[in-house]
Amino acid sequence: MSPELISILVLVVVFVIATTRSINMGALAFAAxxxxxxxxxxxxxxxxxxxxxxxxxxxxxxxxxxxxxxxANGTTDWLVHTAIRLVGGxxxxxxxxxxxxxxxxxxxxxxxxxxxxxxxxxxxxxxxxYKISPLLMGVMVVHGAQAGGFSPxxxxxxxxxxxxxxxxxxxNEIVLFLASAVVNLLIAAVVFVVCGGxxxxxxxxxxxxxxxxxGGAGDGADSDAAETEVKAETEVKAPEAETxxxxxxxxxxxxxxxxxxxxxxxxxxxxxxxxxxxxAITVAVLLSVVWPExxxxxxxxxxxxxxxxxxxxxxxxxxxxxxxxxTWAGDSVAGVGAPLxxxxxxxxxxxxxxxxxxxxxxxxxxxxxAVPFLLRGDVSAVGLIAALAVSATVVDVSPFxxxxxxxxxxxQDVDRDRFFKQLMVYGGIIVAVAxxxxxFALVVPGVW
Numbered sequence: 001m002s003p004e005l006i007s008i009l010v011l012v013v014v015f016v017i018a019t020t021r022s023i024n025m026g027a028l029a030f031a032a033x034x035x036x037x038x039x040x041x042x043x044x045x046x047x048x049x050x051x052x053x054x055x056x057x058x059x060x061x062x063x064x065x066x067x068x069x070x071x072a073n074g075t076t077d078w079l080v081h082t083a084i085r086l087v088g089g090x091x092x093x094x095x096x097x098x099x100x101x102x103x104x105x106x107x108x109x110x111x112x113x114x115x116x117x118x119x120x121x122x123x124x125x126x127x128x129x130y131k132i133s134p135l136l137m138g139v140m141v142v143h144g145a146q147a148g149g150f151s152p153x154x155x156x157x158x159x160x161x162x163x164x165x166x167x168x169x170x171x172n173e174i175v176l177f178l179a180s181a182v183v184n185l186l187i188a189a190v191v192f193v194v195c196g197g198x199x200x201x202x203x204x205x206x207x208x209x210x211x212x213x214x215g216g217a218g219d220g221a222d223s224d225a226a227e228t229e230v231k232a233e234t235e236v237k238a239p240e241a242e243t244x245x246x247x248x249x250x251x252x253x254x255x256x257x258x259x260x261x262x263x264x265x266x267x268x269x270x271x272x273x274x275x276x277x278x279x280a281i282t283v284a285v286l287l288s289v290v291w292p293e294x295x296x297x298x299x300x301x302x303x304x305x306x307x308x309x310x311x312x313x314x315x316x317x318x319x320x321x322x323x324x325x326x327t328w329a330g331d332s333v334a335g336v337g338a339p340l341x342x343x344x345x346x347x348x349x350x351x352x353x354x355x356x357x358x359x360x361x362x363x364x365x366x367x368x369x370a371v372p373f374l375l376r377g378d379v380s381a382v383g384l385i386a387a388l389a390v391s392a393t394v395v396d397v398s399p400f401x402x403x404x405x406x407x408x409x410x411x412q413d414v415d416r417d418r419f420f421k422q423l424m425v426y427g428g429i430i431v432a433v434a435x436x437x438x439x440f441a442l443v444v445p446g447v448w
Contacts, residue, residue, distance in 0.1 A: 026312025051318015107148030
């Protein structure tokens with residue numbers, strides 16, 4: 001059995017054990033990276049650690065720390081209340097507002113994880129307050145980021161178009177942009193309907209909502225959960241509620257400072273291309289120096305189990321890349337005789353691997369690998385490149401990708417294990433369904 005195949009089988013075992021034994025998958029992945037890297041790939045310890053996602057670790061810690069401070073001092077309450085006023089109290093509009101904001105940010109040049117890191121904590125806080133499905137809100141944020149992700153001036157668009165030009169392949173910037181925008185918009189619309197978005201349109205802001213109080217992670221018996229009616233937090237029927245509402249809209253010194261810090265974070269990451277994680281930690285530390293009590297509450301809210309999970313999985317993926325498993329899979333596909341089947345397999349590899357690794361890195365690896373295949377002219381290079389780009393990014397809702405991890409880390413008042421499984425299942429559905437759909441829409445017509 002080849003080392004590459006062994007490494008893939010070990011990854012499957014990690015998933016099975018983590019699912020059946022309720023062990024943190026990240027811890028298992030660290031052990032797997034050590035075992036496979038040392039015993040199978042003959043790697044040194046330093047080589048194994050090269051796969052550790054240090055920048056993502058800082059992003060997860062920094063962003064969750066900063067927004068935990070914002071929750072502790074009431075800034076997120078103020079932002080949510082302001083957003084509700086801006087949309088005239090129409091709760092159902094808010095998921096689309098978050099979709100649009102992240103889409104605009106990435107379209108004008110923001111790195112997708114930076115846009116999600118800025119928007120997701122606010123969106124997930126809003127979802128918690130108004131009992132909106134966290135899956136719906138999180139998915140809308142990520143798909144919004146990817147909808148704008150391939151504009152001609154975006155990071156993703158610039159990278160892919162640069163690779164295409166360097167390899168001497170025909171390209172079309174507009175087709176690439178529209179393909180990603182339309183696919184993500186359609187997926188977002190389906191998710192909006194399936195996850196109860198239409199019901200939100202029929203619910204007034206002060207209407208009672210049903211909150212399930214039973215069931216836990218992995219508990220499929222939601223129908224047995226107790227349902228308790230609660231009033232939305234904006235309902236004003238008593239002096240206590242009036243006082244609470246007034247406090248929520250008042251701009252105090254900590255809130256003003258936090259808003260200024262968030263604005264500085266946006267400026268630093270989008271205007272000066274600084275690392276979002278380091279910038280977020282810097283803002284959080286400055287706020288902590290002035291208001292240390294709120295910092296003490298916030299530090300405990302950093303989602304360490306999520307950090308362990310994501311960093312462990314990505315360290316193992318780094319081992320797979322270092323030992324050539326990804327290249328091996330791409331070369332295997334290149335040997336397939338039927339052009340359409342080979343194109344579909346390339347899209348699937350992009351989707352599967354990107355669900356656990358850098359989307360840009362995968363596109364940067366697979367497009368050059370597919371060059372000999374594309375130059376034969378059996379399929380449309382423009383169509384396949386667009387299909388591969390969409391397949392490799394639409395799956396970023398996976399909790400193992402940067403964007404999915406940020407959504408998971410930013411979720412509030414949820415059973416985190418259960419939400420992780422929901423994101424994993426949803427990501428699996430997208431991995432299974434998106435590649436054949438974009439292949440059929442973008443590649444098959446070019447053959448006929």
